[in-house]
Structure formats: C-alpha cells, structure tokens
Amino acid sequence: MPETTTLPLVQVRGATRRFGDVLAVDDVDLDVHAGEVVGLLGANGAGKTTLLRMLLGLLPVDAGEVAVLGHAPSRDVRRRIGYVPQNLGLYQDLTVEQNLEFVAGCYDAPVPPLPPGLAALAHRTVASIGLGWQRRLAFVAALAHSPELLVLDEPTSGVDPLARARLWDTVRHQAEQGAGVLITTHYMQEAEQCDRLVLMVDGRAVASGDEATLIGTTRAVQVRTDRWQDAFAALADANLPVVLDGTAVRVADTPEPTVRAALATADVTAEIAEVPATLEEAMAAYAKTGIAKAQ
Amino acid sequence: MTWGVEGLVVRLGATRAVDGVDLVAEPGRVVAVVGGDGAGKTTLLRALVGGVRPTAGQVRAPERCRTGFMPTAAGVWRDLTVDQNIDFVAAAYGVTGPLLDRRRAALFEVTGLGAARSRLGSQLSGGMRQKLAFGLATLHRPELLVLDEPTTGVDPLSRGDLWRMISRSAYDGAAVVLSTTYLDEAERAAHVLVLADGRPLLAGTPTEVVRATPGTVVRLDGEMPGITTWRRGHERHGWLPPDGPAGTSTDSGQGVAGVLPTKVEPDLEDAVIAASLAREAVDA
Numbered sequence: 001m002p003e004t005t006t007l008p009l010v011q012v013r014g015a016t017r018r019f020g021d022v023l024a025v026d027d028v029d030l031d032v033h034a035g036e037v038v039g040l041l042g043a044n045g046a047g048k049t050t051l052l053r054m055l056l057g058l059l060p061v062d063a064g065e066v067a068v069l070g071h072a073p074s075r076d077v078r079r080r081i082g083y084v085p086q087n088l089g090l091y092q093d094l095t096v097e098q099n100l101e102f103v104a105g106c107y108d109a110p111v112p113p114l115p116p117g118l119a120a121l122a123h124r125t126v127a128s129i130g131l132g133w134q135r136r137l138a139f140v141a142a143l144a145h146s147p148e149l150l151v152l153d154e155p156t157s158g159v160d161p162l163a164r165a166r167l168w169d170t171v172r173h174q175a176e177q178g179a180g181v182l183i184t185t186h187y188m189q190e191a192e193q194c195d196r197l198v199l200m201v202d203g204r205a206v207a208s209g210d211e212a213t214l215i216g217t218t219r220a221v222q223v224r225t226d227r228w229q230d231a232f233a234a235l236a237d238a239n240l241p242v243v244l245d246g247t248a249v250r251v252a253d254t255p256e257p258t259v260r261a262a263l264a265t266a267d268v269t270a271e272i273a274e275v276p277a278t279l280e281e282a283m284a285a286y287a288k289t290g291i292a293k294a295q
Numbered sequence: 296m297t298w299g300v301e302g303l304v305v306r307l308g309a310t311r312a313v314d315g316v317d318l319v320a321e322p323g324r325v326v327a328v329v330g331g332d333g334a335g336k337t338t339l340l341r342a343l344v345g346g347v348r349p350t351a352g353q354v355r356a357p358e359r360c361r362t363g364f365m366p367t368a369a370g371v372w373r374d375l376t377v378d379q380n381i382d383f384v385a386a387a388y389g390v391t392g393p394l395l396d397r398r399r400a401a402l403f404e405v406t407g408l409g410a411a412r413s414r415l416g417s418q419l420s421g422g423m424r425q426k427l428a429f430g431l432a433t434l435h436r437p438e439l440l441v442l443d444e445p446t447t448g449v450d451p452l453s454r455g456d457l458w459r460m461i462s463r464s465a466y467d468g469a470a471v472v473l474s475t476t477y478l479d480e481a482e483r484a485a486h487v488l489v490l491a492d493g494r495p496l497l498a499g500t501p502t503e504v505v506r507a508t509p510g511t512v513v514r515l516d517g518e519m520p521g522i523t524t525w526r527r528g529h530e531r532h533g534w535l536p537p538d539g540p541a542g543t544s545t546d547s548g549q550g551v552a553g554v555l556p557t558k559v560e561p562d563l564e565d566a567v568i569a570a571s572l573a574r575e576a577v578d579a
Binding site for chain 2: 163241
C-alpha cells in the first residue's frame with residue numbers, strides 16, 4: 001500500500017497558470033507519495049501537460065506553490081526525476097546504444113544494460129526500430145539514474161496489449177521500489193493500473209479517487225433488442241447520446257425512464273438495464289457539469 | 296452485400312505485412328481490427344480500399360466511389376479551411392447542390408465544426424481534425440467505411456463523439472471496419488480481429504474472443520517461477536499454457552508459499568495477452 005505518512009514527493013497547492021486570457025491551470029492541488037501511481041486524466045486542453053511542465057520546472061506558476069522532492073522545481077531536482085514525454089524524447093538519428101549513453105551522460109549515471117530484445121537492436125538507429133521498442137528504450141533511458149519520481153506523459157499509446165502490460169510491469173515495479181509515479185493517459189483501461197486518479201476539466205482538478213469513486217453515481221442505460229436500428233433511431237431522434245455497443249445500444253448519463261419513453265414512441269420492445277457508466281462516460285458527464293457551471 | 300478479405304497476403308519488400316487474414320464486413324456492423332504498431336492493421340485496411348495490391352487472396356470491396364477511407368493521422372488538408380476541405384472532397388465524389396448543403400449542415404450539427412468553418416485544417420484541435428476527417432470520409436455515404444485508428448491520440452470526450460458518429464454510420468447501413476489499439480473500444484464492436492505480426496491472433500465477437508483464450512488465466516499474489524505474469528492494478532494475472540508443464544495446474548498447490556494461483560475469468564485484455572504469449576511460445 002502507498003505510504004501516506006511521509007512528506008509527499010509532489011506537493012502542489014493552488015497552482016495557477018494563465019496563458020493570455022486562458023486559465024490553463026486553475027487553483028490545482030495535487031499530491032504524489034512515494035510508492036504511489038497517480039493517473040492524471042482529462043480532455044486535451046484540460047491542463048494536464050501544463051501541470052506536468054510546472055512540476056518539471058519548465059514553466060513557472062503564476063500563483064500557488066509547487067514542491068517536488070521537497071524543493072521548488074529546479075535543475076537539481078530535475079536530476080532526480082525520470083521523464084518520458086509524449087514524443088519519447090529520443091534522438092532518431094542516434095543508435096539505441098548512443099541514446100542511452102547520451103542520457104546517462106547527462107545524468108552522470110552509469111549506462112544501464114539493455115534488456116533482452118532491445119539488446120539485439122543496440123546498433124540500429126531509433127528511427128529504424130518499431131514504436132513498441134522505442135517506448136521500451138525511452139523507459140530504460142528515463143530509469144537509468146534511478147529517479148525518485150517518474151513522470152510519464154501518455155507512455156503506452158500505440159502499443160499492443162502485451163507490450164503495454166510489460167511497460168506497466170516496469171512502472172509498478174518502480175513504485176514497489178519506492179518511486180512515486182505521475183502518469184497521464186487517454187486509455188481508460190490504464191486507469192485501473194493506478195492507485196489514484198485525478199480528473200482535470202478546464203484547468204481544474206474536479207475529482208480524485210479510484211475508478212469507482214470517479215464514476216460515482218453516473219449510470220448508463222443498455223438497450224438490447226433484435227431491432228437495434230429502430231431503437232437507435234428512436235433514441236437519436238430524442239437527441240439522446242446513443243452509441244452502438246456490439247449489437248446492443250447504450251445511452252450514457254440519461255435516466256432510464258427517459259430512455260424507456262423514447263423507445264415507447266417508436267414502439268420498440270427491448271430489454272432495458274441500467275448499468276454503471278464507464279470511466280469515459282463519467283468523464284463526459286463531469287465535462288458537461290463543468291460547462292454548465294461556466295454558463 | 297458483404298465485403299471483406301479472404302486468405303489475404305500482402306508482401307511489402309521482404310516482410311509479409313499481412314499473412315493469411317480473413318475478414319467479413321457487413322452492413323450495419325462495426326468490425327474492429329486490433330493490434331499494436333507493426334501488427335499489419337494499416338496494410339490490411341489499405342488492401343481493403345484498393346490502396347495496396349494483394350500478393351495472394353481475395354479482396355471484396357465496392358467501387359472506390361462507394362468506399363470511404365479515413366487514413367491514420369491524416370485525411371484533412373491542413374492548408375485548406377474546413378469549408379474548403381468539404382468542398383474539395385464533395386467535388387471529388389460528385390456531391391453537389393442541396394444534397395451537399397444538407398450534409399454540410401448535418402456534419403456541423405454533430406461536430407460543432409460550423410463555428411470553425413473558416414479555420415485552416417492545421418488550426419483545428421486533434422479531436423476536431425479527426426471529426427472533420429471522419430466527416431470527409433463519409434460525405435458520400437459510402438457502403439464500406441474504413442477508418443484507420445480514428446481515435447488514436449484523441450481525448451476521451453472527442454472519442455465519445457467519434458464513436459457516436461461511427462454508430463450513426465453503421466445505423467445508416469454502412470459496413471464499418473476500423474482499427475484501434477484500445478481494447479475497450481474493440482469491446483463495443485460487433486466483431487473483433489486481433490492481429491500480431493500480420494497474422495490473425497483471435498477473431499470473433501468480443502465474447503467469442505474471450506472464450507477462445509488459450510490455456511488458463513490465473514490470479515497470483517506474487518511472481519512465480521515458470522509463469523509469465525502481468526499486472527491488473529494491484530492484482531497479478533498469469534498464464535498457464537494449455538499443455539503446461541506438470542505442476543502448474545491451477546489446483547496442484549505446488550506454487551511458492553503464499554502464491555497459489557487461482558483461475559480467473561479472463562476479459563478481452565487478458566485474452567489478447569494470453570494469445571500473444573501462446574503465439575510467442577509457438578514462434579520460439
């Protein structure tokens with residue numbers, strides 16, 4: 001279990017950052033403890049990357065406080081962080097080995113050994129190896145200096161489930177060794193791998209907790225019928241957010257009686273069941289609430 | 296009319312990018328092709344729309360003018376405005392006059408792109424650009440709609456919008472084939488085809504795919520010698536091959552102290568990982 005009594009590795013209080021008229025990060029609190037994997041969720045433009053850049057010392061805050069490993073972000077603190085950016089930050093024209101030598105040199109760390117598989121590609125340029133291998137290399141490079149905090153920006157996008165499972169093995173192993181991990185993802189199944197999730201909407205951290213907490217009371221209605229096309233038409237005509245779900249249809253964040261009434265107008269008989277929303281559906285509901293508040 | 300490929304092989308240079316794949320696309324049904332980078336998804340989809348010539352096997356597809364294709368991370372002209380993108384594609388497919396007006400209005404209504412109609416393609420957000428690309432691929436209401444990773448890199452909210460648009464196309468009668476790396480998305484398709492190294496790994500409805508999981512998926516409390524494991528949150532799942540070595544059966548109690556494996560019902564994620572491991576074992 002994550003250790004929560006010691007000082008958090010990341011402690012953000014009331015962090016705020018403006019770009020012109022846009023409030024990119026708005027009064028955000030965030031803690032990441034040693035041994036904890038925290039997932040940062042949110043739409044594009046919700047402020048996730050801006051927040052990460054403030055933690056890494058790449059952007060100053062306009063207001064509020066950011067402490068990383070007990071200090072304000074700086075180059076010295078940065079040396080104790082492992083960072084895998086969205087674009088991986090590898091040098092495409094250098095070989096696998098040269099990339100590691102370069103990164104290890106920057107951190108004054110020994111060049112780490114290449115794991116099996118990647119070792120066979122040591123002398124290939126990064127540009128010539130597959131994306132899955134590039135991601136593994138980025139991880140090896142980010143972990144070379146035994147960082148106390150790992151910051152991962154959408155680390156597994158585009159890889160197959162087995163490769164993704166192997167990357168997560170690495171992430172959780174780091175957490176078990178005592179590192180704190182802050183990770184952004186658009187992949188909802190990755191949320192289950194995190195100890196805690198923080199959801200950002202329009203620059204604000206609007207919810208925090210595990211997956212079940214975030215989904216909360218948001219429900220969806222599943223409609224099973226032989227006439228799915230008729231059900232779909234009836235629900236779409238009623239302006240409900242209907243989607244196809246295999247050979248059933250599904251309506252998120254809508255009361256069951258509303259769905260029933262829409263189906264009745266088209267004379268569709270169906271098996272109707274209220275089910276817990278998916279995390280994606282819950283996020284859409286949070287975003288809608290955010291927009292409603294803004295108006 | 297159904298579309299698809301049978302026994303498809305596509306050789307690109309020395310690589311068999313697609314190697315013996317069958318796929319059936321029917322009107323009103325969404326087929327999801329799943330796999331990582333280099334699995335052969337794009338080559339399969341391009342073969343289906345006539346963009347690459349099969350080395351062997353059959354491709355059944357309607358004429359190009361009745362096919363819609365949304366290529367990965369493209370399909371929008373960055374230096375044309377939203378309206379110009381629509382005009383250009385409409386002209387190519389012969390969609391004109393009041394019909395074009397209606398379809399433009401319909402696209403603006405579901406995407407909210409109307410407010411950005413004078414904006415250049417390059418100035419749209421990732422989600423908006425993908426929605427425009429989808430709109431362009433479906434402007435002529437194709438019978439076969441092929442979408443190459445329409446939701447990769449798109450945030451969950453835009454992904455929800457795109458999935459609604461995809462559902463609508465299937466409802467309108469299109470046979471939809473899309474590729475994805477997201478298994479939760481594949482779970483919403485009527486049929487799933489999992490590819491690895493160009494070859495089919497698993498195929499069927501999501502339920503059938505899970506049922507076809509090779510060997511046994513177990514839950515362990517820790518690592519155990521001889522069993523490949525992966526994390527599912529705080530749990531660790533492991534895979535026992537169907538003809539596994541003696542002593543690894545689920546009820547033999549021969550695990551390391553405290554790490555007795557318990558059989559679990561796999562989900563799609565477990566199924567694909569188990570099938571990938573089974574393939575690795577055979578290839579080794």
